[in-house]
Amino acid sequence: MDKKLKIYLSFVYLISFSIFIILNYKYISEFNLINVIFLLIVIILVNNFSMFFNSMTEITTSMNLPVLIPAFVVLNPFWVGIIAAIGTIEYTAKNMKFVWYKFLFNRSVFFLAASTAALIFRVVRPILDGDSFPMLSILSAILIYFLINNTLVYIVINISREDVNKFSLLNYFRELSKNLITSYFIGLILLASYINFGKVFFLLIIVLLFIIKDFFYSRLQQMNSYTQIIESFLKVIDSKDHYTEGHCERVAEYTYHLCGEMNLSRAKSERIISIAKIHDIGKIYVDDDILRSSNKLTKQEYSDIKEHTQYGYELLKDIDILNNDLDIILYHHERWDGGGYPEGIKGDKIPVGARILAVCDSLDVMITGRSYKPPMTKEDIIEEFEKCAGKQFDPEIAKEMIKLIKKGFFDDSFKSKEKIREMELSYS
Structure with a gap:
């Protein structure tokens, strides 16, 4: 492993561990076990069994972020980070060699992005939305999640892949951001269903979204x-x-x-x-x-x-x-x-x-x-x-x-x- 990569990964691990300790001290006792387990299971399932949109580009929109949006509201930052880190493990991946530092990096990135986004949500909600539906505070949270997650990944790609041309950070974010708005609106739908109609309706909405996904994917295949x-x-x-x-x-x-x-x-x-x-x-x-x-x-x-x-x-x-x-x-x-x-x-x-x-x-x-x-x-x-x-x-x-x-x-x-x-x- 390249020395620069080792230093960078160590830095990410250290920051992640520090945030973990701070949030653990403040929020570990503040949680609803049923919400934690439910949302963790849901994100594990949607992460391992489907992508929401298969676009014409190589960029795909997963359901991870939309499912995390309700977690921003009903859970504290520590537990949001935990379910993001654990729920995004790809248990169904086949023929992939386990590399511990990659695994640890991915877990750290998801924990940092999700917990920080949830913390931002808590801070800005009273200012931006008050007691109304948290559209603006959710938008702030997912932008923070998006920036942290993708910036950390961008850096590791540019350090580790010396055989390819370095690509512009602006171009990288421009391509990825095409699906951010999709995640935002899907997340708002899921949040509204979770808060107003409960967990069963929330699951039905996810099933409906996957049915719609399959329909559009079949249409895309037909067009091809x-x-x-x-x-x-x-x-x-x-x-x-x-x-x-x-x-x-x-x-x-x-x-x-x-x-x-x-x-x-x-x-x-x-x-x-x-x-x-x-x-x-x-x-x-x-x-x-x-x-x-x-x-x-x-x-x-x-x-x-x-x-x-x-x-x-x-x-x-x-x-x-x-x-x-x-x-x-x-x-x-x-x-x-x-x-x-x-x-x-x-x-x-x-x-x-x-x-x-x-x-x-x-x-x-x-x-x-x-x-x-x-x-x-x-x-x-x-x-x-x-x-x-x-x-x-x-x-x-x-x-x-x-x-x-x-x-x-x-x-x-x-x-x-x-x-x-x-x-x-x-x-x-």
Whole structure:
């Protein structure tokens, strides 16, 4: 063990022991055995059997701090520190070698953080809250708990892990603090249930929170699966049609901006954007010679390629996670005036996602061009949308797309195509 680490750990042990002796002398006889045992058992259980939120980052929110919040109110600082130190032992950890100084450090940190926070709560409650519900004094206590706990851990990480880049204390706290507000409000709920309705209701609230946790975690897993499916199909599309490689991703990007301009809900926008990424999946059933043809399509070839919307729908309809939004794929070549395919539906009968996709799909074709059709300028594209609004496109959606183009959202796409054209001319 590094000498600096030994000194630091010894300092933490000494401070913790000193606080233990002081609080022990003052508060050891002041306790309710039932509350101590009950809260100790609860924190042991929640610490060892689940984390509350599994976030998209590596930071997780445990239930330790929310359960300690009622302890701040009903127990004195000494016993709060004791249940924090003992209750946070991970009894269920497997295949982990016991290291005494790490174990002692963790116990010391939890005791120091919890007991000091409980002491602060006692001091500030009469000043901040008086006889009312202790929202502000609880907030003060958890901030102290948060700062002590995470500062001590931050220091030991930076001393012991010389093989990694030192990370900013500010960044460290910024990442961890994302879940502090969650712990605060969960703790207030638990405190209110404990004080007003008793221990049984308190336990029921915890069970309900874990049910909610499991629901959101399953939804997160579902979203991850959804993303993986989309990305896999996107690779299939790009490998099949090299000429339009990247087309679906660009259309999805345009869709993202257009949904934002239309102020659609986040959930609806995300579903439309995800479908946009694979809107041409049906082309895997279209003959390669047609997809790669550099000539204008014949009537028969055009008829064949029109089938890709139906092919895409049939391919994906048995995937439960996707089938609610497949009408976007099926109808994204329908026209506002009814002249599109596959069914010739018109106006509001076309799903809004398909109407959005029709505009974004056409935008990419206009910007990139085809072998038989050169790219269009920004001004020409605006003119084309104005001309086709109410005919090919939903007039309101076309208007929103024109706004985006005029605001310069897609200027980088125009510039990249201009550079490519300049390079082609220089080599010709």
